[in-house]
Amino acid sequence: MNARPLRGSPPAHRTTSDGAIPGCATSSRPTPDSTTLRRGAVLAALAASQFAVMLATSIVNVALPQIRAGVGLSDTGTTWVVNAYGLAFGALLLAGGRAADLFGRRRVLIAGLALFAGASLAAGLAATPGLLIAARAAQGVGAAATAPAALALAMEQFPSGAGRGKALGVWGAVSGAGGAGGVLLGGVLTQAWGWPWIFHTVAFGSALVIAAVATLVPPPDGRRESGRFxxxxxxxxxxxxxxxxxxxxxxxxxxxxxxxxxxxxxxxxxxxxxxxxxxxxxxHALIPPRLFTTGRVAVGNLLMALLGSVWIALFFFLPLYQQQVLGSGPLATGAGQLPLAAANMLGSTLAPRLSRRFGATASVTGALLTEAAGLLWLSRITADGSYLADILGPSILVGLGLGIAFVQLTALAVEGVPPQDAGLAGGLVNTTRQVGGAIGLAALATLAGSVTTHAALHEPQAEALTAGYRTAFTISAAVLAATALLALLFTRRTGSRTTTDGDARPQD
Structure with a gap:
């Protein structure tokens, strides 16, 4: 017989399976709003890590003449101020991604940021070419640990659904903003306080990012992926x-x-x-075969390598045209990148929405063709041109296409990857972009240099330089058009169409 409560006594409380009282808020269970805010704060800290890595790639470009004079660099030494960072970064990304999977992504991220910050400070204090180049190489080592660990942690926070698409949109926005914003910040700091401050600022910002990651990114739950390095x-x-x-x-x-x-x-x-x-x-292979058995990892990495071959070259040739042909100073050259950066951020933000509406294949193909159209427009630059007539319009097209394509291809490259390989997948897609960029820049720089040398025999220097840059932009447009065709063919052949929101749709 069930006991009945006495009249006037408080009703007995029912509890749920986890011990909570229905209808009563508990402090241990976060509300949806608090969960969203927490994830947003974590994503902001991780995206700041990616921003710092991309910033260090481009922030020195505008300041190279001042760095050369300040440290006493030769022509070869000046080149290696850029190359030392890219070399260490590109060569060690796979190792950094696998280390993050095996030894703890949060731990590797903080260690990478600490090395990155210390090397940045050392670069700003360097008084000899050897110390400066060594510090830039150490920066690249830190970046190789930081980038894949940060991306893997971000994908942990947003494993699937609409949230992942938004997270990748943020990732694309900060990556583009870091590349273009580095040119602007480098110009401002160099003109205002001198070249050492481009490195001191990166060091200070990285220290703030370390504090944010340590405070906001939750520690691991004690589990660690099995396997050996x-x-x-x-x-x-x-x-x-x-x-x-x-x-x-x-x-x-x-x-x-x-x-x-x-x-x-x-x-x-x-x-x-x-x-x-x-x-x-x-x-226990560094790149296990299972990484390519699900999703579209191989296709995403191939297309990202081709995109990277044009991406890095763009931020190399465009500032050179502004400075060497149009006569812009460091500050004006940096400010000229703002429309491109804004368009890039807009494209990254729109990418998930476009993917939901049109599908991954259509959106990535359209983005690549848009960027190709912008580069083809840039191939019409003239020696007596101007920023408004020759650069502004194409920059907006290039930025929009680049932002959308980067988000879509990153989504393809991590799609369906087993959780234990998330860091490696992040390292792989960064490696293909970086190595693709090195290949593209080397080939385009050699080709542009040959065209300039030949043109200089019978044309003024400005005309000869412009001819070389036009050639680089024309070839870049052709590469992206071919990449769009490959995207149309390869992404349609997979069994399902997955958008950046993670929702599978019927085959195209």
């Missing part, structure tokens, strides 16, 4: 990528027939073949 495979592929990136960056000055360049290319090919053989025999 593939030291042999990591060493082999790192050496291969080092040889490849070194050869490509050196070829811009020494030429493709230089003995050292050819030897480095041969070594890279041999080491990559050895890496493939090693990985097929190892139970």
């Amino acid at each position: 593939d030291l042999l495979g990591t060493t082999t592929v790192t050496l291969a990528l080092t040889c490849l990136v070194w050869a490509l960056t050196t070829a811009r000055g020494a030429g493709w027939t230089d003995a050292g360049v050819l030897a480095a290319v041969g070594a890279a090919v041999a080491l990559l073949a050895a890496f493939a053989a090693i990985e097929l025999r190892r139970p």
